[in-house]
Amino acid sequence: MISRLLLFGATGDLAGRFLLPALARLSADGRVPDGLQVVGSAHQDWDDRTFRSHVATRLQQHAGDVPIEARDALISRLRYRAVDLEAAGSVAAAVGAFDDGGDAVDRPAVAVYLALPPVLFPAVLGALGGADLPVGSRIAVEKPFGTDLTSAVALNELLTRVTGGVEEAAFRVDHFLGMPKVQALLDRHAPGRPLTPVWNSASIAQVDVLWEETLGLGGRADFYDRTGAVRDVMQNHMLQVLTLVAMEPPARQTEGELHAAKLELLRSVRVCSAAEVPFRTRRARYAAGTLAEPGATGGRAVPGYSDEDGVDPARGTETYAELLLELDTPRWTGTRFVLRTGKALGTARKGVALHFRTAAPACDPGDAERVAADRLWIELDAPLESRQPGVQVTAPGERAAYGQVLTDLLSGGSRLSVSGEEAEQAWRIVDPVLQAWARNAVPLLEYPAGGAGPPPLEQTAGSARG
Structure with missing residues (x-):
């Protein structure tokens, strides 16, 4: 060590x-x-x-x-x-x-x-x-x-x-892989688990990977305005979550076999063509609004993203991004995978939603929460709220994740590391989207801070199914 x-x-x-x-x-x-x-x-x-x-x-x-x-x-x-x-x-x-x-x-x-x-x-x-x-x-x-x-x-x-x-x-480093509930994702569909028989396109119509925050810019303009939502969390954390949800569980969960299975899944993701990007992606940034905060009566008024200190509006940086993907694998042909992230929203959620074609099956307590007759929700991080306006609190899972990262680093492990090929494959998926956005092929929408964000793709992009 x-x-x-x-x-x-x-x-x-x-x-x-x-x-x-x-x-x-x-x-x-x-x-x-x-x-x-x-x-x-x-x-x-x-x-x-x-x-x-x-x-x-x-x-x-x-x-x-x-x-x-x-x-x-x-x-x-x-x-x-x-x-x-x-x-x-x-x-x-x-x-x-x-x-x-x-x-x-x-x-x-x-x-x-x-x-x-x-x-x-x-x-x-x-x-x-x-x-x-x-x-x-x-x-x-x-x-x-x-x-x-x-x-x-x-x-x-x-x-x-x-x-x-x-x-x-x-x-x-991808510290989100060290979150206890993220580490448990692969076990949800491992052989012998209650959900394993229905973990496929015959039963699941859509899988949502969500990373939605109530926090605004939080003084991070120098970093965030040059990064944006896709580069900040979608290209890394969210695509890694997608691999754990959709990959074929390796026979042995050794580090080498785990990385190989994740890489195979990433290679199966079909890249959006230039013609598809307007129908399969959405970008937006928050406008002025009110963010709810514990202990703050009536919430806290915040300016629009483009009016935040340190932001260059001409960059067109997105604070909200949505991407519809399809996988070329026998297990998942016909299932829609939606990645959605946003800042300054009304509700904080980080997790995976499974939309079943019929009634959602029974599952182990703690495995998932039934939020509708045909939907299960798998929570990945229980957010904490600060009682001090403007203060971001580190959730216990996030604190534990960095302990796992350091343990892995010092012990010679690589479970919480992303291989070089994985990183490149993730960029292969999002690069065409970012390039199209840079050409303004997709309009930059706005949504009020503290709201639900723009209408999601599943309500507006019926043509994306093709």
Whole structure:
């Protein structure tokens, strides 16, 4: 197990809200390697004491339920190195913070986590290629992995060079795979389960994968306005959920067979033609409205997305996206798969809805909730609501997910990593949609914040069935 963790972006939101709290919880549970060393690295000119004080504050905010002894134990392990992420020598110096003599073969492996804006990945990976990483080291890269198929292929080629062609050394993070209910998705239709006999197109007319949020932009304009809903969650999290729902369960759920089955499913997704995109996709952004918030009488008025600070309206960034897909597999021919995500909606939901052609079957308690005579709902994340207006709360499942990610990374696992081919296949699916949207082949609709969003495709796009 790797016992050295180098965290780039250690002063950022991802590290403060998720990664460091997850490490504290793992430490409290006795699930970190003996002698774990953690070096945090970022652009601030800090020393160890300043960084430890910063982390103590973040752990109080986001891991206050972890015993103080465990938090203090993690803090005592921390060291800090300032870094210029675009200077190869500076990146190499951060890697060298662990050095205790010997060459790369003799030194213990390092897990390098890039908790950074994606625009920095190429420069940092290039620098890591010359940093003499010890044998057995792993590099974790956050999503989104690239901005389109071309950039994802280039990023994969760079990772291959940096890791010497060892696929296991490249860890493309998709933390949503670590959510307990997401991990259980494959078990829903494993052999012998009550739903298995009806998990096919003969019984199921439509499958919805939903990621709907009540939160607006939340101060993330610098990232989100250059990303949008498709690149933020659909190309990665939602397509990964689709694979777990629709893939053929492997005979043995080894990591290799699991990745092979997911890749086979992604290859089966039929790409929309240019003529189909207007009928099979929908994009929109929220207009001014009112978001309901606990403790706020009458809700909270928010401006339209294009009026939010830091947003460039000319980019046409979508906050709502819907995509109708079909799979070329014997099991699913004739079933519609709808992926839908939106921000600033009236209701928060993350899950899978199964629309049966007749009455929905009985299932195990906790397996799914019957929401209509012909419909079952599988919840993937029970959202928490903040009692403080404008404050986003991290749900327990999301906190647990990052603990699983770090455990996988340090132990050499890859269950919560996306293979390079999976990432490229996911871009193959959404690239034609994004290109058509960039040509304004599909109108950019608007919906009031706090509402239900635009009419869904299943109500308006009858011609998409062909």
